[in-house]
Amino acid sequence: MSEYKTFNADDAMAFADEHSELFGDHSKLTAEEFGDGNLNLVFRVENDKGTSLIVKQALPYARCVGESWPLTTDRARIEAEVLKMHRRFCPEHTVEVRYFDPVACAILMEDLKAFRILRSELNAGKKFNHLAPQMAKYLANTLFYTSDFIMSSENKKAEVARFLNPELCLITEDLFFTDPYCNHERNNIEPSILEKAKTLWHDDALKAEVAALKADFLSKPQALLHGDLHSGSIFIDSETCKVIDAEFGFFGPMGFDVGSLLGNLLLNYLACPGLHDFDDCSEQQSFLLEQAEQLWQQFSEIFAELMARETQDPALENSLYQQRFLRQVFSDAAGYAGCELIRRTVGLAHVADFDSISDAGKRAQCQRNALKLGRELIMQRNDLNNISQLLNVVRYQQTD
Amino acid sequence: MSEYKTFNADDAMAFADEHSELFGDHSKLTAEEFGDGNLNLVFRVENDKGTSLIVKQALPYARCVGESWPLTTDRARIEAEVLKMHRRFCPEHTVEVRYFDPVACAILMEDLKAFRILRSELNAGKKFNHLAPQMAKYLANTLFYTSDFIMSSENKKAEVARFLNPELCLITEDLFFTDPYCNHERNNIEPSILEKAKTLWHDDALKAEVAALKADFLSKPQALLHGDLHSGSIFIDSETCKVIDAEFGFFGPMGFDVGSLLGNLLLNYLACPGLHDFDDCSEQQSFLLEQAEQLWQQFSEIFAELMARETQDPALENSLYQQRFLRQVFSDAAGYAGCELIRRTVGLAHVADFDSISDAGKRAQCQRNALKLGRELIMQRNDLNNISQLLNVVRYQQTD
Numbered sequence: 001m002s003e004y005k006t007f008n009a010d011d012a013m014a015f016a017d018e019h020s021e022l023f024g025d026h027s028k029l030t031a032e033e034f035g036d037g038n039l040n041l042v043f044r045v046e047n048d049k050g051t052s053l054i055v056k057q058a059l060p061y062a063r064c065v066g067e068s069w070p071l072t073t074d075r076a077r078i079e080a081e082v083l084k085m086h087r088r089f090c091p092e093h094t095v096e097v098r099y100f101d102p103v104a105c106a107i108l109m110e111d112l113k114a115f116r117i118l119r120s121e122l123n124a125g126k127k128f129n130h131l132a133p134q135m136a137k138y139l140a141n142t143l144f145y146t147s148d149f150i151m152s153s154e155n156k157k158a159e160v161a162r163f164l165n166p167e168l169c170l171i172t173e174d175l176f177f178t179d180p181y182c183n184h185e186r187n188n189i190e191p192s193i194l195e196k197a198k199t200l201w202h203d204d205a206l207k208a209e210v211a212a213l214k215a216d217f218l219s220k221p222q223a224l225l226h227g228d229l230h231s232g233s234i235f236i237d238s239e240t241c242k243v244i245d246a247e248f249g250f251f252g253p254m255g256f257d258v259g260s261l262l263g264n265l266l267l268n269y270l271a272c273p274g275l276h277d278f279d280d281c282s283e284q285q286s287f288l289l290e291q292a293e294q295l296w297q298q299f300s301e302i303f304a305e306l307m308a309r310e311t312q313d314p315a316l317e318n319s320l321y322q323q324r325f326l327r328q329v330f331s332d333a334a335g336y337a338g339c340e341l342i343r344r345t346v347g348l349a350h351v352a353d354f355d356s357i358s359d360a361g362k363r364a365q366c367q368r369n370a371l372k373l374g375r376e377l378i379m380q381r382n383d384l385n386n387i388s389q390l391l392n393v394v395r396y397q398q399t400d
Numbered sequence: 401m402s403e404y405k406t407f408n409a410d411d412a413m414a415f416a417d418e419h420s421e422l423f424g425d426h427s428k429l430t431a432e433e434f435g436d437g438n439l440n441l442v443f444r445v446e447n448d449k450g451t452s453l454i455v456k457q458a459l460p461y462a463r464c465v466g467e468s469w470p471l472t473t474d475r476a477r478i479e480a481e482v483l484k485m486h487r488r489f490c491p492e493h494t495v496e497v498r499y500f501d502p503v504a505c506a507i508l509m510e511d512l513k514a515f516r517i518l519r520s521e522l523n524a525g526k527k528f529n530h531l532a533p534q535m536a537k538y539l540a541n542t543l544f545y546t547s548d549f550i551m552s553s554e555n556k557k558a559e560v561a562r563f564l565n566p567e568l569c570l571i572t573e574d575l576f577f578t579d580p581y582c583n584h585e586r587n588n589i590e591p592s593i594l595e596k597a598k599t600l601w602h603d604d605a606l607k608a609e610v611a612a613l614k615a616d617f618l619s620k621p622q623a624l625l626h627g628d629l630h631s632g633s634i635f636i637d638s639e640t641c642k643v644i645d646a647e648f649g650f651f652g653p654m655g656f657d658v659g660s661l662l663g664n665l666l667l668n669y670l671a672c673p674g675l676h677d678f679d680d681c682s683e684q685q686s687f688l689l690e691q692a693e694q695l696w697q698q699f700s701e702i703f704a705e706l707m708a709r710e711t712q713d714p715a716l717e718n719s720l721y722q723q724r725f726l727r728q729v730f731s732d733a734a735g736y737a738g739c740e741l742i743r744r745t746v747g748l749a750h751v752a753d754f755d756s757i758s759d760a761g762k763r764a765q766c767q768r769n770a771l772k773l774g775r776e777l778i779m780q781r782n783d784l785n786n787i788s789q790l791l792n793v794v795r796y797q798q799t800d
Contacts, residue, residue: 148618153573154566156618161561166554173553178715204720211721214713218548218556219621219651313614315578320604321611 004060004073004103009033012043012055019099019108023047031055039071039247044111052113053098057106058247072167073105075247080107082163082249085224086138089145093138095235095244112242115235122231122268123352125276125284132291134241135234135261136298143254144306146224149316160221165250169217172227172248176343177214181207186348192364196371197346209378213335221251229257230340230351231264255332258299262333263340265292266394267353270341270369274357289391296333296387300326331381334390338377345370373397404460404473404503409433412443412455419499419508423447431455439471439647444511452513453498457506458647472567473505475647480507482563482649485624486538489545493538495635495644512642515635522631522668523752525676525684532691534641535634535661536698543654544706546624549716560621565650569617572627572648576743577614581607586748592764596771597746609778613735621651629657630740630751631664655732658699662733663740665692666794667753670741670769674757689791696733696787700726731781734790738777745770773797 007015009031016031017023027047035042040059046052058076061069080100087094096110121128148156179186181200189197200206226233227248235242269288272281307322316322344351345367354370357363376393384390407415409431416431417423427447435442440459446452458476461469480500487494496510521528548556579586581600589597600606626633627648635642669688672681707722716722744751745767754770757763776793784790 148615153570153618157564157566157569161564164557164561166557169557170553173715178713182714204718207715207718208720208724211716211718212724214715215548215721215725218553221619221621313578314582315573315607315614316611318604318607318611320608321615324608324612325615 002103004105006059007041007043007055007057007104007106009043012041012057013045015055015101015104015106016043016045016053016108019101020053022051022053044113052111054109054111055106056109057104075165075168076100076105076107077102078163078165078168078249079245079247082224082226082246083109083244085146086142086226086243086246090138090141092240093134093242094142095242112235112244115237115242117232118234118236118241119231119264119268119352121236122284122288123271123275123356125280127284127287128236128238128241130239131236131241132294133298136295137302138243139258139261139295140299140302140306142226143223143257144303144310146251147222147254148313149307149311152312159224160251163224163250165227165248168227168248169250169252173214173217175347175349176339177210177217180343180345180347181210187346188348188350189346190364190367192360193346193367193371196368200342200346200371203375206375206378209335209381210339213332213339213378216253216332217256220253222254223251225249225252225254225257226260227252227257229260229264231261231268232351234261253332253336254329255334256336258296258329259333259336259338260340262292262295263337263344264351265295266337266373267341267344267351267370269394270366270373271353271357274354274359274362274366289394292394293387293391296330296390300330303329330386331384334377334381334384338374338381341370341374341377345374369397402503404505406459407441407443407455407457407504407506409443412441412457413445415455415501415504415506416443416445416453416508419501420453422451422453444513452511454509454511455506456509457504475565475568476500476505476507477502478563478565478568478649479645479647482624482626482646483509483644485546486542486626486643486646490538490541492640493534493642494542495642512635512644515637515642517632518634518636518641519631519664519668519752521636522684522688523671523675523756525680527684527687528636528638528641530639531636531641532694533698536695537702538643539658539661539695540699540702540706542626543623543657544703544710546651547622547654548713549707549711552712559624560651563624563650565627565648568627568648569650569652573614573617575747575749576739577610577617580743580745580747581610587746588748588750589746590764590767592760593746593767593771596768600742600746600771603775606775606778609735609781610739613732613739613778616653616732617656620653622654623651625649625652625654625657626660627652627657629660629664631661631668632751634661653729653732653736655729655734656736658696658729659733659736659738660740662692662695663737663744664751665695666737666773667741667744667751667770669794670766670773671753671757674759674762674766675753689794692794693787693791696730696790700730703729730786731784734777734781734784738774738781741770741774741777745774769797 012031013029023029029047031043031045033043041057043055044052058073060073061071080097083094083097097107099108226246227250233245265288269285272285276284311317354366412431413429423429429447431443431445433443441457443455444452458473460473461471480497483494483497497507499508626646627650633645665688669685672685676684711717754766
């Protein structure tokens with residue numbers, strides 16, 4: 001293909017046919033588009049034996065809140081390359097990219113049609129004991145193996161440059177760290193919590209901490225992040241989970257990926273009283289806190305073992321340094337989790353966890369709790385010594 | 401010029417003639433090579449009216465300790481581009497680059513023949529009250545204007561990539577942070593302090609702190625650093641000083657540049673008892689501590705004012721954050737100054753401040769003091785609240 005054109009179903013079939021061995025001359029192919037069309041076209045291409053692949057094509061714009069803005073199709077390259085790199089280090093939990101075409105900005109990838117989106121499952125009250133252990137493994141391996149502990153500094157620098165991703169990073173920089181803390185037109189604030197939201201705009205102590213978290217997001221390229229690891233970027237079934245949608249990937253602070261996922265577990269935890277009846281709520285919340293605890297506990301255990309066993313830079317082999325490094329990742333993760341709670345409540349991009357709560361009073365209460373817990377996590381992040389202390393803050397907030 | 405060839409004097413004259421207006425058809429030109437020949441050829445090209453320019457050409461290798469290793473000539477581009485960028489933000493104190501040829505890897509630049517190298521002047525007991533104020537201005541402006549406070553995140557990311565400089569960074573990564581803390585063949589340790597030096601190799605508490613400083617050097621691209629701001633990279637005369645030799649430039653932690661210069665003032669301070677008689681020593685030491693104090697004080701005042709007045713990112717406008725940011729730069733600077741003291745004492749690259757002390761006993765005492773003070777600065781850097789406290793550590797060390 002010599003120039004970019006938007007795929008139709010026939011193009012998607014031809015693309016899948018050309019770049020895979022699954023569709024022989026005598027197979028009948030079908031294709032259906034089922035993306036939300038905001039950023040990408042997503043086709044399922046299937047043969048007559050029921051075997052299917054996904055074709056995902058980046059559109060040269062983002063449609064959001066009715067407004068259209070140009071957005072680099074280079075994000076398709078970023079997504080394909082991040083997923084390939086992460087799959088190298090954690091094949092079990094990263095979706096497989098079969099082929100990437102830089103002109104069409106299209107990715108041919110594994111179809112996870114037997115899987116469901118984690119967010120929908122959590123909102124429906126489903127429980128998965130394999131979630132935290134598997135995501136801990138994904139996080140520890142993808143972050144460690146793309147870090148200064150193991151990469152040569154020359155290779156690491158080249159990779160930082162290959163994954164700069166300025167346009168998509170800017171979206172996060174704005175939506176995560178700037179908009180929620182000022183009266184920005186992009187914000188999406190329900191009238192019932194407007195007064196609470198306004199207190200953020202004048203909370204200088206909080207804004208100082210968020211500034212530090214943003215500065216690290218801008219200038220702490222510790223590892224190749226997924227960059228958007230919320231519960232809508234994770235597919236899950238009864239046995240395994242797989243990460244998708246890595247177009248926000250870049251080299252950034254490790255705590256951002258860990259904190260994004262932790263924050264999404266906590267968002268769902270806070271939404272439980274609005275989503276479930278009393279008994280189900282209590283069970284679901286216990287499940288979520290257990291998962292949050294295991295996520296950090298197992299992540300830190302695997303990461304510590306990788307540091308002890310695999311570190312290549314002799315100056316970083318010091319075990320006291322390694323302990324402190326993990327401690328810092330924990331503080332960062334707590335801070336970024338707090339930012340996630342706040343920006344999903346008052347920022348542009350809400351989540352179904354809250355928005356699907358039909359009772360307006362309950363919804364507002366959940367949102368107020370999110371703002372309060374978000375603030376606590378950000379402010380207390382350097383004083384929290386471990387995940388148990390962090391979860392005590394969560395429990396305390398809820399009784400408030 | 402279509403391919404790289406090593407310049408002789410005639411080539412240097414032709415290069416200067418072609419790329420400047422100072423040498424007319426009827427001028428007689430002369431050229432002399434006066435570099436040390438380790439890394440670069442340096443020619444002074446002069447016309448018959450006494451006007452001169454410098455031609456500096458990068459050699460495709462570094463000669464060091466009798467051994468030759470390949471070294472990218474891309475460092476000439478880095479040097480030219482860093483100097484141009486720094487001159488944009490502090491023209492008074494950055495040497496002027498007139499022309500850069502990427503094929504010849506040669507820079508045509510201002511000749512500072514009326515200036516002297518700061519290190520030689522300090523070793524000779526010269527005092528310059530303009531040193532600290534001018535270098536504070538240079539540091540504050542070059543670091544602020546290449547930081548996230550003012551650059552758009554997109555532009556900053558592109559600049560980070562343009563100045564990756566992996567090969568020269570690796571030299572610093574090794575010589576500054578790794579070699580001195582292990583039994584490395586590149587180390588250069590006088591027998592009289594070998595026992596003291598060996599204690600570094602097993603000092604796990606110190607090595608943990610040095611690991612953190614190295615990790616920041618690897619992954620904290622706060623601003624475009626000079627990267628090698630010791631007192632041999634500063635030319636000075638009775639009125640002004642100018643920074644040269646920016647081939648180690650890259651985006652790194654601001655405290656590295658500040659700490660390198662601070663460390664060099666402290667190295668000279670520690671060398672005074674070996675370089676001067678009793679009265680001169682005392683006077684020179686007072687001068688050096690005053691300069692160290694002013695360097696930080698004025699740097700932080702100018703930087704604080706720039707943050708308050710010029711910050712473009714609204715999330716970084718918070719004044720509490722800005723205070724804490726400067727506090728962190730101070731801690732980093734103290735730590736990197738400590739590393740400089742240690743690596744100049746036991747590492748590959750020594751300095752004349754110590755090496756020119758002829759009395760072996762005094763030299764060994766100065767070196768022991770440097771190891772001790774270096775360790776204190778690194779270990780205490782997060783507890784030192786201001787430059788006065790830091791200088792008290794220096795004074796206390798000396799009486800030891």
